[in-house]
Amino acid sequence: MKLDLVFLGPKTGYNNVFWVTVSHNYNISKLQHDIAQRIDVKLDEDDERIRAKILSLAFEKKGKSILILDDVWKYIDLQKVGIHPKVNGIKVILTTRLKHVCHQMDCQTNDIIQMFPLCCLKESEDEVDEDKVDEGWELFMLKLGHDETPRTLPHEIEEIVRCIVERFKGLPLGINLMARTMDGNDDIHQWKHALSRLQKLEMRQVMEEVFKVLKCSYDNLMEKDLQNCFLYCALFSIDDEGWKINKDELIMKLVDNGQINENMSLEEIFDEGNTILSKLESHSLISSTNNSSVYTHPLVRNMACYILKECQRNVIVKLNKRLTEIPLSHRWATDLELVHMRDYDIEEIPEGMSPNCPKLFALILNELSISRVPESFFMYMNNLSILDLSYNEDLESLPDSITKLRSLVSLILKGCDSLKHVPPLGELQRLSRLVISNTSIGEVKGLEKLIKLKWLDLSCNKSLNLELGSLSNLTKMQYLDLRNTCAMMAVKDVQGMNMLECFGGTFDCKDYDCYRKTKLELKAYHLTFANVCGQEIRIDDYVDLKKFDSDPSTKTIQFGDCKNLGHKLPKDLTCLHILKNIHWVRLCDALSLNHSLRMIDIISCRQLESLFCSSGSCSFCTNIHKLEVLELQRLESLTVVYKVVDQSLSRSGIFSCLKYFNISKCNRIETLLTPPLVQGLQNLEKISVSHCKSMKEIFSVSNCDEEDSTSSIALPKLTKLLLWDLPQLKIVCKGRIHYGTSPPKLVINLCPRLDKHPTI
Numbered sequence: 001m002k003l004d005l006v007f008l009g010p011k012t013g014y015n016n017v018f019w020v021t022v023s024h025n026y027n028i029s030k031l032q033h034d035i036a037q038r039i040d041v042k043l044d045e046d047d048e049r050i051r052a053k054i055l056s057l058a059f060e061k062k063g064k065s066i067l068i069l070d071d072v073w074k075y076i077d078l079q080k081v082g083i084h085p086k087v088n089g090i091k092v093i094l095t096t097r098l099k100h101v102c103h104q105m106d107c108q109t110n111d112i113i114q115m116f117p118l119c120c121l122k123e124s125e126d127e128v129d130e131d132k133v134d135e136g137w138e139l140f141m142l143k144l145g146h147d148e149t150p151r152t153l154p155h156e157i158e159e160i161v162r163c164i165v166e167r168f169k170g171l172p173l174g175i176n177l178m179a180r181t182m183d184g185n186d187d188i189h190q191w192k193h194a195l196s197r198l199q200k201l202e203m204r205q206v207m208e209e210v211f212k213v214l215k216c217s218y219d220n221l222m223e224k225d226l227q228n229c230f231l232y233c234a235l236f237s238i239d240d241e242g243w244k245i246n247k248d249e250l251i252m253k254l255v256d257n258g259q260i261n262e263n264m265s266l267e268e269i270f271d272e273g274n275t276i277l278s279k280l281e282s283h284s285l286i287s288s289t290n291n292s293s294v295y296t297h298p299l300v301r302n303m304a305c306y307i308l309k310e311c312q313r314n315v316i317v318k319l320n321k322r323l324t325e326i327p328l329s330h331r332w333a334t335d336l337e338l339v340h341m342r343d344y345d346i347e348e349i350p351e352g353m354s355p356n357c358p359k360l361f362a363l364i365l366n367e368l369s370i371s372r373v374p375e376s377f378f379m380y381m382n383n384l385s386i387l388d389l390s391y392n393e394d395l396e397s398l399p400d401s402i403t404k405l406r407s408l409v410s411l412i413l414k415g416c417d418s419l420k421h422v423p424p425l426g427e428l429q430r431l432s433r434l435v436i437s438n439t440s441i442g443e444v445k446g447l448e449k450l451i452k453l454k455w456l457d458l459s460c461n462k463s464l465n466l467e468l469g470s471l472s473n474l475t476k477m478q479y480l481d482l483r484n485t486c487a488m489m490a491v492k493d494v495q496g497m498n499m500l501e502c503f504g505g506t507f508d509c510k511d512y513d514c515y516r517k518t519k520l521e522l523k524a525y526h527l528t529f530a531n532v533c534g535q536e537i538r539i540d541d542y543v544d545l546k547k548f549d550s551d552p553s554t555k556t557i558q559f560g561d562c563k564n565l566g567h568k569l570p571k572d573l574t575c576l577h578i579l580k581n582i583h584w585v586r587l588c589d590a591l592s593l594n595h596s597l598r599m600i601d602i603i604s605c606r607q608l609e610s611l612f613c614s615s616g617s618c619s620f621c622t623n624i625h626k627l628e629v630l631e632l633q634r635l636e637s638l639t640v641v642y643k644v645v646d647q648s649l650s651r652s653g654i655f656s657c658l659k660y661f662n663i664s665k666c667n668r669i670e671t672l673l674t675p676p677l678v679q680g681l682q683n684l685e686k687i688s689v690s691h692c693k694s695m696k697e698i699f700s701v702s703n704c705d706e707e708d709s710t711s712s713i714a715l716p717k718l719t720k721l722l723l724w725d726l727p728q729l730k731i732v733c734k735g736r737i738h739y740g741t742s743p744p745k746l747v748i749n750l751c752p753r754l755d756k757h758p759t760i
Contacts, residue, residue, distance in 0.1 A: 014091070016065040022072045024216065028080055035067070035081070048080065055082030064089040072096040073220060075104040097217050097284040136175055140165045143179030153186075160191045167198050169298050174210045181206055211303045217283045218307065229259050229276050230285050234304035235317055235338055236364070237286070237296045244293035247277060248546050252455070256386050256410035256433060257362065262454070266478050266501045267523055267548045313337055326350070332357050340364040348372075354379045362386040371418070375399045383407050390414040397421040403428065414438060425450065437461065437481075448473050455479040459504065462486065472496060480505065481545055483526060491515050502545050506530060509562035516570060522555070523548050530560030552598040552628065569594040569620075578602045586643070587611040588620040598657075599629040606636050610643040612654060614676065625656055628683075632663045639668050642677050653680040659717075660686045667693040670728075671700045678713045685717050690724035698723070701735035711735030718744040725750040 018038045022031060032051045036043045041058045043051045059065060059082075067083065069076065072094045078085070085092055094105060102112050140161070144151035153161060164182075168174035182194060198206075221227045236253050237245040251273030254260045260272055277294060280286045287295045296304075301317065308315055315338040316327070326346050332339070332355035339360065346368040354376040361383055371394045378384070378401045385407055389395065395416045400423045402408075410433040413419060419439040425431065426446025433455040436444060442463045447456070448470045456474070458464060459481040466487040471480075477497045482489065482505035489505045491514045498519070504526040507515055512529050524547050547554045557569070558577035567590060569576070574596055584590040585607050587600075602608065611632075612621045632638065642654065655677050661684065663672065672689060673681070678699045689698060701711035712735045721744050723729065729751045748754065 014066050015063045017068065018065065019068045019070060021070045022076070024073055024220075026073065026076070028077070031076070031081055035083075052080060052082030056084055059083070059090055064091075066091050066093060068092075069094045072101055072105075073098065073216075075101060078105075098220070099282040099284075136165050136168065136170045137162065139172060140175050140179050143176055144183055154188075157186070157188050157191055160188070160195055164191070164195050164198060167195075167298075171210075171297065171299050173213055174206070174299060177206045177209055207302070207306070210299060211306050214300060214303045215307070217285050218303070221279070221283060221285075225259070226276065226279060229254060230280050231304045231308060232257055232259060233277070233280060233286060233294065234296045234301045235315060235340055237294050237301075244289060244295045247274070247288065247292055247294050248544075250277070250294050252433065253386065253410075262432065265499075266546070270546065270548065315339070316341070318343070326353075332360075334358060336360050338362040338364075340366075341368070342366045343368055346370060349374055349377055352376050356380040358383055360384055362388075364388040365392070367391045369394055371396050373399050375401045378402055378405055381405065385409045386412075388412040389416065391416070393417045395419050398423060406430065409433065411435070447471060450474065452476060454499075457481040458485060458487070460484045469493065475499070478502070479545070482506070483528075483545075491518065494518065494520065503527070504545050509560070509564065512562070512567060516568065524554050526553075526556045526558075528558040528560060529562055531562065567591050569597070571595055573597055575599040576601070578605055581605045582607055585609050585637075586613065588613055588615075588618050591620050593619045593623065595623050596626060597624060598626055600627065601629075601631045602633070602635060604634045608635050609637050610640045612642045614642075614644045621654065624654060627655065628657050628659045630658060630661050632666055634664070635666045637668060638666045639670075640674065641669075641672065642674055644674075644676060655684070656680045656682060658684055660684075662688040663690075663692065664688070665691045670694050671697045673698065674700050675702060681713065681715055683717055684715055686720045686722075687718070688720075688722040688724075689726060690722065692726055694728055695726045696728050696730050697732075697734070698729075699733035699735075699737070701733060712738060714738045715744075716740040720745045720747070722747040723749075723751050723754070726754075727752060729754050731755050 016039075018035070020031070020034050020038055028048055029051075032048070032055060033043055035055060036051075036058075039055075039058055039062065041054065043054060045051050045054070059067075067090055069092065073096065078092065083090060083092065094102070094107075096102060099112075138150070141150040141152075142148070164178060165175060168178065178198075182191070185191065218227060218230060221230065232254060233250060236250055248270065251260065251270060254273060254276070255262050255269060260269055260276070262269070264272070277286065277288065281288055285296070285300060287297070289295060305315060305317060312335075314333055314335045316332075316336065317338075318327075318341045326341070326349050334356055336355075336357045337359055339362070341364070348370055349372075351374050353374060357380060360381050363381070363384060363386065366388065370392055373389075373395075377399065382405075384405050387402070387405065387408060387410070389398075390412050391414065393416065396418050397420065398413075402411075403423050403425065405428065407430060408428050409430055411425075411428070411431060412433075413422070413436045415438045417438065417440065419436075420441055422436065422441060422444060424445040425434070426449035428446075428450065430452060431450050432452055434450070434453060435455070435457040437457050438460045440463055441461055443465060444458065447453075447466075451473055453474050454476050455478060456471075457479070458466075460483070462484060464485040464487055466482070466485075469490070469492070471477075471493045472495075475496050475498065477500050479502045480494070480497070480500060481502070485506075487505065489507050491507070491511050494500065494503070495518055500520055501523045502525070503520070503522055506528040507530075509529045509531050515527075524545055526545055544553075552574045554575075555570075555573055556575040556577065557573055558579060559567070559581060560579055561581050561583065563583050569591055571594065573594055576591075576597055576599065578584075578587075578601070580603070582605070584605060586609060587602070588611070600611075602611075612624065615621070632641075658681065663669075669692060672695065678701060687698075689695060699713055701713055713733065715737055717740060721732075723732075724747070727750070730753050732754075
């Protein structure tokens with residue numbers, strides 16, 4: 001898959017365009033002679049510097065020119081070659097598969113154009129959106145035709161040809177080669193035979209030529225360890241229809257497989273893993289989406305399988321929606337190392353099936369329709385290190401035979417909705433990573449014996465109960481996630497986990513101060529303190545526990561219906577959630593001391609009347625100035641956000657960092673932002689006010705009731721103001737509002753009494 005990255009200059013007014021292919025065997029001398037040949041200049045000198053001067057003078061005589069350097073694989077010192085773009089009026093365009101080469105060549109980010117595979121539509125997709133262009137099909141038919149006229153085919157052949165084109169997933173290289181191979185062929189039997197061979201990767205002439213070109217990126221990795229990482233990334237992230245693997249999960253599979261040293265902190269592991277993935281992406285071997293998922297082009301994956309086959313290493317990587325049964329034992333050779341299958345239609349593994357695979361180290365069977373695995377299946381898999389049976393929604397239980405897999409390092413059971421039973425796991429003494437999440441299990445036995453366990457994820461098992469003390473022996477734990485379960489943690493369970501970095505779970509409210517005094521140095525945490533186990537949790541479903549960046553949700557505490565007041569917040573806390581508390585009247589009375597809080601989210605706290613105050617003795621309000629996000633929902637007693645108890649100490653800068661403010665279904669508050677607050681909203685970007693029955697005014701610039709046209713507030717960064725279902729709202733602001741360079745987007749609906757004041 002070739003990735004073109006282009007350094008562009010102006011598009012018009014050039015006298016000449018010169019194209020030079022650089023390729024792998026580049027050196028200064030050869031490139032100088034190739035360029036000289038293109039621009040019709042003789043280079044008889046042996047001295048590199050003299051040749052460079054001759055080329056420079058030649059380009060100067062030719063005037064404004066474009067020089068295309070194609071297939072560049074490493075940094076080129078253009079001045080040593082004799083190219084001086086800024087002096088001679090030359091514009092240089094380079095194409096490369098390596099992103100880092102563009103940056104080394106000082107290409108600006110805005111001047112880099114990334115070329116993606118062509119759009120290839122399936123017949124069903126064409127019917128959905130007729131405006132989409134099937135670029136892969138058009139290219140194939142054009143190459144089959146003559147004199148720039150696309151070929152036409154009989155309908156019965158066209159359906160087969162579309163399947164062939166779809167196999168190349170928009171890769172022009174493969175499409176061109178296949179068209180050249182089948183040019184002039186009208187025999188339906190030969191087209192069907194070609195499709196069959198292509199599906200089995202037996203069309204050697206086409207595939208070897210495709211792989212030969214793709215393999216250049218692999219060979220250019222140079223480091224053997226990095227090459228191995230690519231091979232496993234390609235095998236672990238399989239896709240035929242847009243499915244991608246989570247980047248963090250891929251990194252952890254590289255850890256499970258030994259490609260990344262497990263004897264590091266999690267932060268170091270993810271730093272190294274992301275560095276590896278960045279290098280692979282820079283070499284156009286993988287793609288990432290939104291910095292969270294990894295995608296490997298199917299032909300690149302096939303190339304990885306081809307490389308392994310050439311090295312006489314055996315793997316099975318299969319995606320086939322039409323496959324209805326698992327390949328039989330005789331297909332699982334004794335030298336098989338990895339099996340990765342993902343298919344919705346496989347309903348059972350035959351009873352008594354026992355593949356003899358003593359070298360198999362990774363078995364990944366995702367998204368099948370199996371309800372059980374026979375006892376015999378794992379009998380001859382003694383070397384198995386990675387077992388991933390995730391997203392098998394019908395799987396109800398695991399066989400007891402998995403307890404005999406003494407080499408197992410990683411057991412992943414994610415999204416197995418029907419799973420109710422796993423056998424006791426205490427015999428799996430080498431187990432380092434255990435993930436059983438989003439299942440129906442009620443208990444997991446033997447955890448206390450897994451003393452090598454570093455990663456335990458039992459989240460989102462709403463029926464799960466854990467015996468108190470079952471985790472206290474797991475002193476090597478780095479990642480522990482028990483969110484959205486019925487497991488109420490005890491502080492003594494985690495006191496000995498000195499290596500713990502990422503932690504999510506629930507404690508009893510009365511244990512808060514005891515937990516806060518533990519010496520755990522966590523990089524990320526999402527903890528809930530509640531009076532009852534299983535209390536509704538709002539945040540844990542979507543917050544990623546593996547963040548080590550500046551995201552405010554990295555360090556989160558949620559309080560439920562806690563009675564006791566005076567909670568001293570951790571100094572590094574960035575996100576605070578309060579849910580269904582019926583005791584607290586003022587937020588700053590219940591909490592104290594925090595220097596880093598950036599998000600507050602409060603929901604369904606029926607006694608809460610105000611949040612902040614102006615008291616000089618209030619440590620919470622004194623240190624709240626970094627707050628960026630404030631969300632308030634269903635607070636039926638709230639009358640004011642900021643309560644002035646000492647007028648001389650009013651702090652107008654309390655919201656100086658606030659960017660987003662959302663308030664909804666708070667039916668007693670009449671004025672949203674009072675004078676001490678509105679003068680400090682310099683960074684407010686979005687504000688949303690909805691379903692507040694008593695709301696009369698949004699921004700108050702004066703303590704008196706009469707309108708003061710001379711008063712004003714500045715909202716230089718406001719981009720959106722949403723007012724929705726506010727039956728008593730009369731005015732947004734009595735004074736004038738000064739916006740930035742452009743007024744914000746206004747969304748106003750169901751506000752029947754709103755005065756259309758000119759300031760809004």
